[in-house]
Amino acid sequence: MSAEIQTAPLWKPGKALTEQSNLKKYIDWLFVKKGLYFRSYKELWDWSVTDLEDFWESLWHFFNIKSHEVYLEVIQKPKSGMIGTRWFTRSKLNYAEHIFRNKTKDRPALLFQSEQKELTAISWGTLEKEVAAVSTWLRQRGVRPGDRVAGVLPNLPQAVVAFLAANAVGAVWSSCSPDFGKSAIVDRFLQIEPKVLFVADGYSYNGKTYDGGALIESLSSSFPSLKDIVLIKNMQTGLTTDRFTLWEDILHIPNHGLDFDPVSFDHPIWILYSSGTTAKPKAITHSTGGCLIEHMKALILHQNVKPGDRYFWHSTTGWMMWNYALGSLLCGATLVLYDGAPAFPSSQTLWSLAEKARITHFGSGAAYFLSSMKAGVSIQPNSLRHLETIGSTGSPLPPEAFNWIYSHVKKDIWLISLSGGTDICSAFVGGCPMEPVYAGEIQCRMLGAKVEAFDSVGNPLIDEVGEMVITQPMPSMPVYFWGDQNNDRYIDSYYEMFPHVWRHGDWIKITPRQSVVIYGRSDATLNRDGVRIGTAEIYSAVESVPGVKDSLAVYLEKENGSGVISLFVVLNADKQLTEELKSDIKQLLRTQYSPRHVPDTIEQVRDIPYTISGKKMEAPVKKILMGMDPGKVVNPDTMRNPDSLKEFV
Numbered sequence: 001m002s003a004e005i006q007t008a009p010l011w012k013p014g015k016a017l018t019e020q021s022n023l024k025k026y027i028d029w030l031f032v033k034k035g036l037y038f039r040s041y042k043e044l045w046d047w048s049v050t051d052l053e054d055f056w057e058s059l060w061h062f063f064n065i066k067s068h069e070v071y072l073e074v075i076q077k078p079k080s081g082m083i084g085t086r087w088f089t090r091s092k093l094n095y096a097e098h099i100f101r102n103k104t105k106d107r108p109a110l111l112f113q114s115e116q117k118e119l120t121a122i123s124w125g126t127l128e129k130e131v132a133a134v135s136t137w138l139r140q141r142g143v144r145p146g147d148r149v150a151g152v153l154p155n156l157p158q159a160v161v162a163f164l165a166a167n168a169v170g171a172v173w174s175s176c177s178p179d180f181g182k183s184a185i186v187d188r189f190l191q192i193e194p195k196v197l198f199v200a201d202g203y204s205y206n207g208k209t210y211d212g213g214a215l216i217e218s219l220s221s222s223f224p225s226l227k228d229i230v231l232i233k234n235m236q237t238g239l240t241t242d243r244f245t246l247w248e249d250i251l252h253i254p255n256h257g258l259d260f261d262p263v264s265f266d267h268p269i270w271i272l273y274s275s276g277t278t279a280k281p282k283a284i285t286h287s288t289g290g291c292l293i294e295h296m297k298a299l300i301l302h303q304n305v306k307p308g309d310r311y312f313w314h315s316t317t318g319w320m321m322w323n324y325a326l327g328s329l330l331c332g333a334t335l336v337l338y339d340g341a342p343a344f345p346s347s348q349t350l351w352s353l354a355e356k357a358r359i360t361h362f363g364s365g366a367a368y369f370l371s372s373m374k375a376g377v378s379i380q381p382n383s384l385r386h387l388e389t390i391g392s393t394g395s396p397l398p399p400e401a402f403n404w405i406y407s408h409v410k411k412d413i414w415l416i417s418l419s420g421g422t423d424i425c426s427a428f429v430g431g432c433p434m435e436p437v438y439a440g441e442i443q444c445r446m447l448g449a450k451v452e453a454f455d456s457v458g459n460p461l462i463d464e465v466g467e468m469v470i471t472q473p474m475p476s477m478p479v480y481f482w483g484d485q486n487n488d489r490y491i492d493s494y495y496e497m498f499p500h501v502w503r504h505g506d507w508i509k510i511t512p513r514q515s516v517v518i519y520g521r522s523d524a525t526l527n528r529d530g531v532r533i534g535t536a537e538i539y540s541a542v543e544s545v546p547g548v549k550d551s552l553a554v555y556l557e558k559e560n561g562s563g564v565i566s567l568f569v570v571l572n573a574d575k576q577l578t579e580e581l582k583s584d585i586k587q588l589l590r591t592q593y594s595p596r597h598v599p600d601t602i603e604q605v606r607d608i609p610y611t612i613s614g615k616k617m618e619a620p621v622k623k624i625l626m627g628m629d630p631g632k633v634v635n636p637d638t639m640r641n642p643d644s645l646k647e648f649v
Contacts, residue, residue: 009436010406011414021433023301029062041434041444042514049450049472056293056448056475060088063296066101068092068262075473081500082473083480083487088289092262095269095292095330096131096167100258102332103128107308109329111357112157115204115340116235119356122157127164128258129251134165136255137245141228143195145170145261148271150194152176152185152212152219153317154203155339158232158247160326162198167269170261171195172285174271177318178203178212180612181637184281185215186222188273191283192482193225199244202235206341213239265289266479272320272422274493275611275638282489283482286425287475294426294476295327302431302446303389303416305361307332313363313391314342314350319613320422321363321393328361342368347375351409355383363391366401366417367614370543373404384410393418393427394614396518398540399440417442419506419518423494424476428468428504429516441515448474451516453508458498465509465532467522470502477502507534524618526555526565528596533565535618538599541592542567542585547575550608553599554622566625567599568648570608577604607644614640624648 018024027044030036034054038044048055053074059065060074071091078084103109103124110122143149149166153159153175166173174192176185178200189197197219202212216239220229231244269288273281299305311328312335315321328335336357342350342364351372354362369392390405390413397417405415416431419442428451432444445451453466460466481490497503507519519525519534526533535553542551550570557563567585571577582602589597609617620634630649636642 009438010402011412011437013414013433013435017304017414018434021304022306023304023433026062026301030058033061034058041432045445045447045514048447052448052472056087059293059297059448063293063300065293065296066093066098071265077473081495082477082502083490083495085473085477086266087287087475088265091265091289093265093289093292094167094170094260094262095288096164097260097262098292099164099326099329100124100128102307102329104332108334110157110160111310111334111336113336113338113353113357114154114156115207115344119353127161130161131164131168132255132258133251133253134161135168135258137250137253138165138169138171138196140253141196143169143171145263145267146172147196148172148174148192148194148225149196149198150174150176150189150192151198151317152178152180152215153198153200153232154178154234155316155322155337156200156232156234157337158198158200159317159322160335160337162230163270163326166196167288168258168260170263170267172268172271174283175317175322177316177612178210178215179205179316180318182215182218182222184612184635184637185219187635187637188281188283189223191280192271194223195225196228196230197223197226198230198232198247200232200234201239204235204340206344209235211235211239216244263288265475268479270323270425271482272323272425274422275613275615281638282484282493284422284478285480285482287479290475290477290479291323291327291425292330294424294474295324296330297447298324298426298430299327299331302427302444303361303391304431304433305331305333309333309360309388310336310358310386311361312336312338312354312357312359314338314365314368316613320425321365323425325363333360343371343375347372347377351377351379351384354387358386360386361389361391362387363393363416365394365614366392366397367394369397369401369405373401373408374543374549378408379410387413389414389416389431391416391418391431393420395616396520396534396536397440398536400540400544402437402439419516421504423478423504424474426476428470429508429518435515438515441511441517443515445510445514445516448472451508451510453510454498454501454503458501462510463512465507465519465534467497468504468506468508468518469498470504507532521618524554524622526553527563528565533597535616537593538567538589538597541588541597542569545581545585545588547572547581548585552608552616552618552621554618554625556622556625564600565598567602568605568608568621569602570606571604577602605644605647607641607647609634609642609644609648610640611638612640621645621648 071088108121420427450472
């Protein structure tokens with residue numbers, strides 16, 4: 001089932017890193033303040049998922065979280081299950097207020113670069129003035145705690161300002177990237193009834209300018225709840241502006257400085273969305289306090305982000321990693337933003353940004369590292385001397401990509417593979433400055449995340465592949481899905497297979513050394529005679545074959561209980577799918593993994609369907625091939641390349 005176990009680590013933390021890490025400081029603090037002594041990360045993790053109340057309360061004090069009222073209970077559990085768990089009851093706090101605790105004249109708050117604009121610094125003073133102006137305007141326009149403020153924005157500094165301003169007044173933020181189609185945006189925002197919408201007049205991607213005028217015009221009449229539309233002139237497209245409030249005008253509004261409205265711990269901070277490949281996207285609503293304490297835990301302890309660091313994650317405003325990266329500001333880091341295609345005008349663009357911006361923590365989706373590897377990117381020695389960590393998420397990072405990063409990017413880098421998602425706006429498994437890195441493996445289960453692998457009847461597994469589950473509540477689990485009466489969709493999403501246990505939908509293995517391997521989505525997992533096969537292994541092998549650009553594998557069940565694995569491949573323009581190439585692919589899968597990995601059929605297609613956030617659409621393709629109506633299976637506006645579906649219909 002699994003790839004060969006890695007015997008030698010690619011990287012081990014040096015003594016200086018471990019001893020000076022934030023995690024070591026936390027362990028020492030627990031000894032001094034609590035009399036708790038932990039000899040290993042495993043011991044610390046065991047305590048964090050066993051004594052939930054003491055663990056989460058210790059983080060509250062270690063991070064010096066500011067509450068405007070004293071909390072009563074750390075955790076208040078419902079009679080059964082996890083939904084309805086309440087944390088730090090009666091506390092009142094504000095996410096943006098914690099960010100501005102780090103304001104300083106010593107370093108910028110933000111660095112920004114786009115395809116059109118050179119690297120620019122935004123000071124803490126400028127950020128504070130702009131957030132104060134926009135939050136004042138929001139209050140003047142009647143926006144109150146709990147109202148929804150939305151944005152259809154590129155990854156601009158103004159998007160960060162708009163979020164911080166909305167958060168300062170206690171409003172609930174939600175954003176989409178402008179490359180979403182109109183129906184995808186309406187499907188999301190119509191559910192939450194925004195009062196204010198921030199938009200940009202256009203954006204640039206892959207060297208092409210996109211005029212946002214038509215989209216803005218259509219959106220302006222799509223939401224009966226809207227009171228105002230704020231227009232940001234990003235591309236100076238000449239859009240008629242008399243019906244909109246201009247961003248520049250808001251910035252000149254007199255104000256008395258920046259004020260923060262404290263809200264309850266479980267007050268919504270933002271609404272994120274499931275991919276919406278099938279039914280209407282689920283409006284996943286997260287809590288202010290949950291994201292605050294979770295982001296500080298994940299970024300400070302697990303990624304070792306410190307004041308003065310420079311944190312970058314390539315994302316759009318429509319991916320949860322945009323929200324997660326905002327958390328670096330909680331740590332005193334400078335947040336680096338990039339708007340545009342990652343490989344324009346060349347595959348070196350983001351790597352050059354890392355050098356020029358002196359980025360400390362560089363992150364992207366796994367697909368970016370694979371594309372850099374295929375493009376032959378190689379970094380000059382010592383050019384990334386400031387870089388301390390590389391982060392990867394979105395899909396499993398295969399072992400060969402681990403090896404490529406260490407051989408072609410930086411040999412002494414700490415590579416942090418993360419997995420979590422929109423569901424918690426963070427990670428369940430990720431990095432640890434006390435543990436080694438092995439190819440294809442995620443270092444650890446994160447503190448407070450009781451991640452286990454279950455078999456089909458709910459028994460925990462070690463060193464065997466099973467369903468990824470979380471068996472204890474976490475503060476950043478959704479408070480609810482917006483508009484989900486009786487939590488029906490919430491329960492159906494996570495608790496249908498194992499009552500009161502969160503099933504995440506990934507196949508994972510917890511190794512004897514407590515690292516984690518993820519094999520892909522369990523709802524798209526391949527099955528061969530009852531043996532589960534993760535699609536990530538198939539792709540790892542197939543896409544290493546010369547001439548193969550991309551691939552997708554699905555398992556199609558038959559009425560007699562058997563089934564077939566079908567593989568679809570995209571080839572270079574000069575290649576055709578010959579019997580010889582099919583044989584090469586099958587032989588590689590057989591020798592690199594097992595005979596069970598060999599597909600029954602291999603077909604050539606022009607393109608592989610992807611969601612806008614860059615995930616292969618295995619489950620929708622499977623349903624289409626099984627005969628379901630494509631119109632009921634997938635919304636084209638949620639896709640990066642909707643025409644790719646035609647070959648599968």
